Amino acid sequence: xxxxxxxxxxxxxxxxxxxxxxxxxxxxxxxxxxxxxxxxxxxxxxxxxxxxxxxxxxxxxxxxxxxxxxxxxxxxxxxxxxxxxxxxxxxxxxxxxxxxxxxxxxxxxxxxxxxxxxxxxxxxxxxxxxxxxxxxxxxxxxxxxxxxxxxxxxxxxxxxxxxxxxxxxxxxxxxxxxxxxxxxxxxxxxxxxxxxxxxxxxxxxxxxxxxxxxxxxxxxxxxxxxxxxxxxxxxxxxxxxxxxxxxxxxxxxxxxxxxxxxxxxxxxxxxxxxxxxxxxxxxxxxxxxxxxxxxxxxxxxxxxxxxxxxxxxxxxxxxxxxxxxxxxxxxxxxxxxxxxxxxxxxxxxxxxxxxxxxxxxxxxxxxxxxxxxxxxxxxxxxxxxxxxxxxxxxxxxxxxxxxxxxxxxxxxxxxxxxxxxxxxxxxxxxxxxxxxxxxxxxxxxxxxxxxxxxxxxxxxxxxxxxxxxxxxxxxxxxxxxxxxxxxxxxxxxxxxxxxxxxxxxxxxxxxxxxxx
Numbered sequence: 104x105x106x107x108x109x110x111x112x113x114x115x116x117x118x119x120x121x122x123x124x125x126x127x128x129x130x131x132x133x134x135x136x137x138x139x140x141x142x143x144x145x146x147x148x149x150x151x152x153x154x155x156x157x158x159x160x161x162x163x164x165x166x167x168x169x170x171x172x173x174x175x176x177x178x179x180x181x182x183x184x185x186x187x188x189x190x191x192x193x194x195x196x197x198x199x200x201x202x203x204x205x206x207x208x209x210x211x212x213x214x215x216x217x218x219x220x221x222x223x224x225x226x227x228x229x230x231x232x233x234x235x236x237x238x239x240x241x242x243x244x245x246x247x248x249x250x251x252x253x254x255x256x257x258x259x260x261x262x263x264x265x266x267x268x269x270x271x272x273x274x275x276x277x278x279x280x281x282x283x284x285x286x287x288x289x290x291x292x293x294x295x296x297x298x299x300x301x302x303x304x305x306x307x308x309x310x311x312x313x314x315x316x317x318x319x320x321x322x323x324x325x326x327x328x329x330x331x332x333x334x335x336x337x338x339x340x341x342x343x344x345x346x347x348x349x350x351x352x353x354x355x356x357x358x359x360x361x362x363x364x365x366x367x368x369x370x371x372x373x374x375x376x377x378x379x380x381x382x383x384x385x386x387x388x389x390x391x392x393x394x395x396x397x398x399x400x401x402x403x404x405x406x407x408x409x410x411x412x413x414x415x416x417x418x419x420x421x422x423x424x425x426x427x428x429x430x431x432x433x434x435x436x437x438x439x440x441x442x443x444x445x446x447x448x449x450x451x452x453x454x455x456x457x458x459x460x461x462x463x464x465x466x467x468x469x470x471x472x473x474x475x476x477x478x479x480x481x482x483x484x485x486x487x488x489x490x491x492x493x494x495x496x497x498x499x500x501x502x503x504x505x506x507x508x509x510x511x512x513x514x515x516x517x518x519x520x521x522x523x524x525x526x527x528x529x530x531x532x533x534x535x536x537x538x539x540x541x542x543x544x545x546x547x548x549x550x551x552x553x554x555x556x557x558x559x560x561x562x563x564x565x566x567x568x569x570x571x572x573x574x575x576x577x578x579x580x581x582x583x584x585x586x587x588x589x590x591x592x593x594x595x596x597x598x599x600x601x602x603x604x605x606x607x608x609x610x611x612x613x614x615x616x617x618x619x
Contacts, residue, residue, distance in 0.1 A: 209268025411442025
């Protein structure tokens with residue numbers, strides 16, 4: 104993994120630069136199948152998770168940025184903010200501009216496809232949506248959908264704003280100059296750049312960068328919102344633009360370098376779908392959860408259903424489920440299986456898959472913990488892989504010996520506080536003795552657990568220190584590990600990148616070039 108972003112790289116006669124592009128997450132308008140255009144619709148819960156998954160991907164690569172360019176619409180700005188926060192780039196400068204807005208959909212804005220067809224006729228709607236340079240029916244200057252009425256554009260001369268609607272050709276005319284005047288100079292200066300925008304503003308830019316003919320511009324394929332796209336450029340010594348080299352998805356499978364894929368016995372593979380439990384009520388309140396048995400929040404229930412729908416979309420049949428004994432994981436597994444048509448799958452609950460016990464921090468917010476134990480000590484406990492927090496004693500109700508969930512577990516095996524190393528010491532044997540033996544005969548196993556127990560497990564599978572592992576899991580997209588019949592791990596990837604829009608599969612993902 105790299106530990107820096109994508110600044111320009113100097114060679115003997117030229118410079119090479121890479122720019123990361125993010126498509127905004129699903130908006131509430133998208134979820135309702137509404138033509139959104141410049142309507143400032145917020146992200147849906149799925150959209151928030153898609154942005155988080157993109158951020159997780161960037162964090163896994165260790166990428167750092169100097170500046171992010173985005174539009175003036177909140178579905179893009181909030182995507183950018185969430186991606187930057189999750190990837191460890193919270194302090195990065197964000198440049199917002201209406202010139203990166205989506206294409207203004209004119210009279211279609213705010214209508215569903217059925218409503219648009221009823222109002223304008225199917226042939227007209229199809230023509231407007233499939234033509235490069237034909238404007239849709241434009242809204243009048245007096246229509247509240249016209250951008251002159253939006254305070255976000257109060258500082259923009261009215262004649263510069265769209266005339267109540269745009270074709271893709273119109274979008275190109277505002278996006279490309281912004282690219283050349285604002286973004287390219289930062290790339291030439293050696294800055295690491297991220298761009299978070301919309302389907303058609305990105306399509307307009309890529310048409311220009313790849314010199315795509317007008318008649319093919321609307322066929323440029325989009326990446327999923329959760330999969331960052333990288334474009335590599337050659338930077339010529341002079342000029343206001345860059346030379347396109349290639350583009351590819353950053354969220355591609357990782358292969359075990361120690362294993363030859365062609366050496367797998369009979370080509371048989373087993374898959375384990377790892378999923379982090381959905382948001383709990385404790386998570387929503389910012390509380391250190393530990394072994395506290397918090398229920399899922401309403402958002403968490405929706406996240407679990409979304410993960411299940413993703414499995415269903417991919418046609419995954421689960422053969423066995425493993426989860427911790429805590430209800431936030433158990434309920435996540437139940438909702439995932441219900442949404443993916445895997446309701447009757449055998450399920451094993453094991454306390455060994457619980458998260459690390461947070462000791463005296465359990466049940467406290469960060470502010471409360473700092474007040475009671477001091478910020479320095481709390482951060483030391485939370486950041487160290489081999490230093491456990493202060494333990495609760497046996498009389499403390501937070502000690503698992505006082506919880507009926509663990510009535511059958513010897514008291515001496517139950518922790519009052521744990522470090523990551525201590526968590527790994529119980530997770531690894533459980534995997535070896537209970538889950539790994541099932542990896543024969545093309546099995547699909549679902550494991551729903553917690554951040555620390557998953558990190559510990561991934562460290563074991565990849566033979567690295569658990570503290571160095573970035574788990575890569577989200578609460579709506581399983582992380583898939585593939586194994587040979589001998590239990591050897593050889594490939595992992597996020598299921599969120601298997602987008603039906605692109606027809607991706609693990610076999611082809613990462614080899615895809617979105618437009619040649």
